[in-house]
Amino acid sequence: MSQNTDDVVISSRIRLARNVNDIPFPSRLNDERASLIARKVYDSLQAGDSYDLYKMSNISEIDGNVLMEKHLISADLLNNNQFGAAIINESETVSIMINEEDHIREQSILKGFNLKEAYEKINAVDDCIAARIRFAFDPRLGYLTSCPTNLGTGLRASVMMFLPGLSITKNLDSCVNAVSRLNMTVRGVYGEGSDADGFLYQVSNQKTLGVSESEIIQSVETSINHIVDTELRAREVLLRNNETELKDRIMRAWGVLTNAYTLSTDEFMRLTAFVKLGVYYGLIRVSDRARLEKLITEAQPANLINISGKQLDAAERDLYRAAYVGKTLRNLGK
Amino acid sequence: MSQNTDDVVISSRIRLARNVNDIPFPSRLNDERASLIARKVYDSLQAGDSYDLYKMSNISEIDGNVLMEKHLISADLLNNNQFGAAIINESETVSIMINEEDHIREQSILKGFNLKEAYEKINAVDDCIAARIRFAFDPRLGYLTSCPTNLGTGLRASVMMFLPGLSITKNLDSCVNAVSRLNMTVRGVYGEGSDADGFLYQVSNQKTLGVSESEIIQSVETSINHIVDTELRAREVLLRNNETELKDRIMRAWGVLTNAYTLSTDEFMRLTAFVKLGVYYGLIRVSDRARLEKLITEAQPANLINISGKQLDAAERDLYRAAYVGKTLRNLGK
Numbered sequence: 001m002s003q004n005t006d007d008v009v010i011s012s013r014i015r016l017a018r019n020v021n022d023i024p025f026p027s028r029l030n031d032e033r034a035s036l037i038a039r040k041v042y043d044s045l046q047a048g049d050s051y052d053l054y055k056m057s058n059i060s061e062i063d064g065n066v067l068m069e070k071h072l073i074s075a076d077l078l079n080n081n082q083f084g085a086a087i088i089n090e091s092e093t094v095s096i097m098i099n100e101e102d103h104i105r106e107q108s109i110l111k112g113f114n115l116k117e118a119y120e121k122i123n124a125v126d127d128c129i130a131a132r133i134r135f136a137f138d139p140r141l142g143y144l145t146s147c148p149t150n151l152g153t154g155l156r157a158s159v160m161m162f163l164p165g166l167s168i169t170k171n172l173d174s175c176v177n178a179v180s181r182l183n184m185t186v187r188g189v190y191g192e193g194s195d196a197d198g199f200l201y202q203v204s205n206q207k208t209l210g211v212s213e214s215e216i217i218q219s220v221e222t223s224i225n226h227i228v229d230t231e232l233r234a235r236e237v238l239l240r241n242n243e244t245e246l247k248d249r250i251m252r253a254w255g256v257l258t259n260a261y262t263l264s265t266d267e268f269m270r271l272t273a274f275v276k277l278g279v280y281y282g283l284i285r286v287s288d289r290a291r292l293e294k295l296i297t298e299a300q301p302a303n304l305i306n307i308s309g310k311q312l313d314a315a316e317r318d319l320y321r322a323a324y325v326g327k328t329l330r331n332l333g334k
Numbered sequence: 335m336s337q338n339t340d341d342v343v344i345s346s347r348i349r350l351a352r353n354v355n356d357i358p359f360p361s362r363l364n365d366e367r368a369s370l371i372a373r374k375v376y377d378s379l380q381a382g383d384s385y386d387l388y389k390m391s392n393i394s395e396i397d398g399n400v401l402m403e404k405h406l407i408s409a410d411l412l413n414n415n416q417f418g419a420a421i422i423n424e425s426e427t428v429s430i431m432i433n434e435e436d437h438i439r440e441q442s443i444l445k446g447f448n449l450k451e452a453y454e455k456i457n458a459v460d461d462c463i464a465a466r467i468r469f470a471f472d473p474r475l476g477y478l479t480s481c482p483t484n485l486g487t488g489l490r491a492s493v494m495m496f497l498p499g500l501s502i503t504k505n506l507d508s509c510v511n512a513v514s515r516l517n518m519t520v521r522g523v524y525g526e527g528s529d530a531d532g533f534l535y536q537v538s539n540q541k542t543l544g545v546s547e548s549e550i551i552q553s554v555e556t557s558i559n560h561i562v563d564t565e566l567r568a569r570e571v572l573l574r575n576n577e578t579e580l581k582d583r584i585m586r587a588w589g590v591l592t593n594a595y596t597l598s599t600d601e602f603m604r605l606t607a608f609v610k611l612g613v614y615y616g617l618i619r620v621s622d623r624a625r626l627e628k629l630i631t632e633a634q635p636a637n638l639i640n641i642s643g644k645q646l647d648a649a650e651r652d653l654y655r656a657a658y659v660g661k662t663l664r665n666l667g668k
Binding site for chain 2: 250260
């Protein structure tokens, strides 16, 4: 594993797709049986971890968007406001979506490059649920899922990566092509993955069938290590070939983020990406890099409104974002 | 006089145009007699103030541009490298140009709105010179000058003004029209007076003939007071109508100036103008406003090279400017 993995990998996620035996998949299930799943799953979880149950039928728009911005639930779940639900632990490392595409989607999300630990964590959750619910399972095919792309292990291992070097030097496409030959998918976390999206990309396995869980994780790890190495090389090339322009862009990003009076989400994402790059190069010193990472979630619209404790319209939100981001970054020091 | 004159008026200048009797004006003078003028004027000055004599024939390009950027000499003087000279006192409040358009142009430059004091100062200098040199003078017309626009008193009273309010609200033209009816001229100090020129304007009298020195100064003062009042009203309107945009622009200007890695003269001028406006509005606090004003001269190309003590090419100068400006402003505090 590359030594500087933490400079590139933001978080690791394992998702297991599961369905309840003998009832139709969520897209065809419109009765009481759907609403019972959430309760059954919730009851199956060990008392050791404290879970909250969120029903999409009565969650507020802000609270729903807060969870989505934290990548704990999907837009699809939020839209299934009849039977959709989410069960999330206190530390937000486990999120179980109920009646999204499948009846049950168990997810574990950990900071950094931690797929194996994430798998162990969600495997334990899966064991608890399996003890109470009989999953749709075929001895030959494995776990049965709503979409055939998840058939078999039902496992998706995905890693959120910060790829400014490959993006700016325009080497991302060739890197994506290389890992797609290893059955990996790369997509932008926020939109298309442009600089306005903070150069954040999700890399995950495409194949779930005919391979074991550990083989999937192993192959994703191999791909990620390759991307990490390529990204770090690209960052060196970038600095060597565009030193003045790059340093200027980084330092101005810090200057604007710590002083702006109003700040949109897009601009925040774009500038913060350069600040993170500045931290990597040692041009900017922050006392707590995890706090900087957390700020990216906090500065999203719904999370920001949640933090403010007020109703804010779009213009007020941009003012609040500028003040909140400025204060947080100034405290993190340079 | 308006109370907040110092927020608008940067400096006051009185210039007296004088010529030596019985020798041709500089444009037609190409012999020994031209080179004698500088020495004669230099010798006439009282020992109380310490003067330096700079001959354009042997001043370095950098040193010549340093004086020009400080507004102590003109481009025309710098171009007359055969007989041109400047005699400047230590505090740089008096500069006498020799063989520019006229044989002798005596100037006194003081900070703030101080035309009367500037006139007294240059009048004393003029008395010293007049004691040794017989000026070209006609009892009916007054002092004879190379260009008829300076005939009579030979006096130009000019004031450097910072006019962001009138410029941004696009009310400068009507203000210029109003004062031109009072025989005043308004022009950009650096180029056309756009934001890249720091919103700096020079306001001066057009008429030199048929009026007394004190009448000229009085009429310039009246015009300046009018412009100051108009400018301050424009600043209030600007803030009221564009609060978010203006505050954002001001705070970002501070953020960029205190953090940029490279900085051109144009961008420095543009951003510094907004910082000054921020100081006026109380959004930015600086411990020493005169130091901020001085920085505007220091950041000009030749002055910057002079301060660095090094040969800097254009790219190196922009790096040095960013570092120098950033350090100075951070020290001035917010």
